[in-house]
Amino acid sequence: MGIEEAIKDIYGNSVGITGKSPVYGGDINDSSMLTLSNGRKVFLKENHGKGNDFFAAEAAGLRSIEATGTIDAAHVITHGADYLLLDYIETGSKSISFWEAFGRKLAAMHKADTSAFVSVGRFGFDTDNYIGASRQLNKACDTWIDFFRTMRLEVQFKMADRYFDDTDRIRISKFLDRLDDLLIEPARPSLLHGDLWGGNFMVSKDSQPVLIDPAVYVGHAEADIAMTELFGGFAPAFYDSYKTENPFEPGYSDRRDIYNLYHLLNHVNLFGSSYLPGVMRTLRRFAP
Numbered sequence: 001m002g003i004e005e006a007i008k009d010i011y012g013n014s015v016g017i018t019g020k021s022p023v024y025g026g027d028i029n030d031s032s033m034l035t036l037s038n039g040r041k042v043f044l045k046e047n048h049g050k051g052n053d054f055f056a057a058e059a060a061g062l063r064s065i066e067a068t069g070t071i072d073a074a075h076v077i078t079h080g081a082d083y084l085l086l087d088y089i090e091t092g093s094k095s096i097s098f099w100e101a102f103g104r105k106l107a108a109m110h111k112a113d114t115s116a117f118v119s120v121g122r123f124g125f126d127t128d129n130y131i132g133a134s135r136q137l138n139k140a141c142d143t144w145i146d147f148f149r150t151m152r153l154e155v156q157f158k159m160a161d162r163y164f165d166d167t168d169r170i171r172i173s174k175f176l177d178r179l180d181d182l183l184i185e186p187a188r189p190s191l192l193h194g195d196l197w198g199g200n201f202m203v204s205k206d207s208q209p210v211l212i213d214p215a216v217y218v219g220h221a222e223a224d225i226a227m228t229e230l231f232g233g234f235a236p237a238f239y240d241s242y243k244t245e246n247p248f249e250p251g252y253s254d255r256r257d258i259y260n261l262y263h264l265l266n267h268v269n270l271f272g273s274s275y276l277p278g279v280m281r282t283l284r285r286f287a288p
Contacts, residue, residue: 006078041088055084057129061214070108072210095207102209103241110190110221118218122189123147125217138217145183156265175287190221197231226259
């Protein structure tokens, strides 16, 4: 079903598109605001070069976040093979309590029940999805460390193999073997946004955080927090509020760098060798 047909199916045959304005900010999809003849505004993402499951995966992620009832996410109207329709988010500015509310709501999401998202095993997700433009595999595992080793790091190291020599490969193998000693199992599995940096949330008109562009899976909450710190970090009030609701375990700062190795490797695979020094620093630190 095409976009115009989908709109008529949802809002009635008399409703059509009366305006289309580009929305800038992303680098993977074409984005627009559509004005409908009933006065409604909707947000359209289009991409004719992705696989047929790209927007289905994004829709599943947004709906999963929404299903926790803890924090707002962009609301999915419908999707097709090459488009995704979302409610248009009227943006506002951050209030003095914005970061406190964000930390508290994310902690609540991380404490929400995850049984609906993984039907077999404890960690993973019932469908694969995408981290940026890279496919993200989510085959379930019974332990967090096994999942992070096999579905996150091993996949990315394999994709980046051309950047490594034999000495590096020995170091990588040593590092992966050490993960059982370097990481910890969480007290509870958590639904993660999966790609939580400053570009993947919005501020609503009533100054509430709204999550967008997820790469969801069930994992260790620390991995989401780690990602927030990779490119500059959020405001201190966010972390203070989050830790009040969901305290960090000792040793988080070391584990943070291991979790962010996944994202650095993904950046190497998407954007090239400029991110490789960060990867090698982490490897040399934990597998000297």
